[in-house]
Amino acid sequence: MKYVLNPLNYPYNALEPHIDELTMTIHHTKHHQGYVNNLNAALEKHPELHYDNLETLLLEIDKLPFDIQTAVKNNGGGTFNHNLFFDTLKLNENGLPSGALLSEIVLTFGSFESFKDAFSNAAKTRFGSGWAWLIKNHKGALEVVSTPNQDPVLNLGTPLLGLDVWEHAYYLKYQNRRPDYVENFFHVIDWDKVSQRFLKK
Ligand code: MN
Numbered sequence: 028m029k030y031v032l033n034p035l036n037y038p039y040n041a042l043e044p045h046i047d048e049l050t051m052t053i054h055h056t057k058h059h060q061g062y063v064n065n066l067n068a069a070l071e072k073h074p075e076l077h078y079d080n081l082e083t084l085l086l087e088i089d090k091l092p093f094d095i096q097t098a099v100k101n102n103g104g105g106t107f108n109h110n111l112f113f114d115t116l117k118l119n120e121n122g123l124p125s126g127a128l129l130s131e132i133v134l135t136f137g138s139f140e141s142f143k144d145a146f147s148n149a150a151k152t153r154f155g156s157g158w159a160w161l162i163k164n165h166k167g168a169l170e171v172v173s174t175p176n177q178d179p180v181l182n183l184g185t186p187l188l189g190l191d192v193w194e195h196a197y198y199l200k201y202q203n204r205r206p207d208y209v210e211n212f213f214h215v216i217d218w219d220k221v222s223q224r225f226l227k228k
Pocket residue numbers: 054058109191193195196
């Protein structure tokens with residue numbers, strides 16, 4: 028099967044001024060689309076493979092033919108990571124998580140501010156390109172982690188929230204000021220979506 032680019036459920040300017048329209052447009056139509064295209068191109072080399080679930084594919088990269096393992100890791104990871112990223116964005120006007128998710132964040136990190144510090148620190152200190160994540164790890168606990176490049180995060184646990192810190196995600200507006208981008212990310216987290224993931228997994 029072919030993977031397709033997930034459409035956004037909001038316009039490209041919906042996250043202004045924190046993430047600008049041009050960055051969103053290029054990020055989705057060029058970068059995200061590129062990962063999808065390159066994933067399909069890799070899988071076309073082995074038509075005998077039948078994966079209809081991206082998560083399963085990423086968890087079983089080691090079982091794939093060796094010649095496409097790296098391409099699937101980079102581009103399958105890129106497809107998955109961006110699917111999650113774009114799905115979890117919404118202008119929130121300083122909104123915070125609520126309910127069971129907020130309780131678990133406070134229980135785990137001590138306070139929402141402590142969680143924010145840990146997540147921001149992971150995003151700011153990721154050297155080069157990569158991601159910061161809030162995951163539910165294999166023990167069922169919340170954890171902040173960081174991954175390089177487009178490496179899949181699924182082997183560490185279930186991702187609930189991810190922040191893309193590749194320069195393509197922020198450079199047009201923020202240039203070298205990654206910390207400002209990270210700070211403003213907290214204005215565009217769709218906490219309802221994060222909460223849904225938390226309750227489901
Ligand atoms: Mn990206």
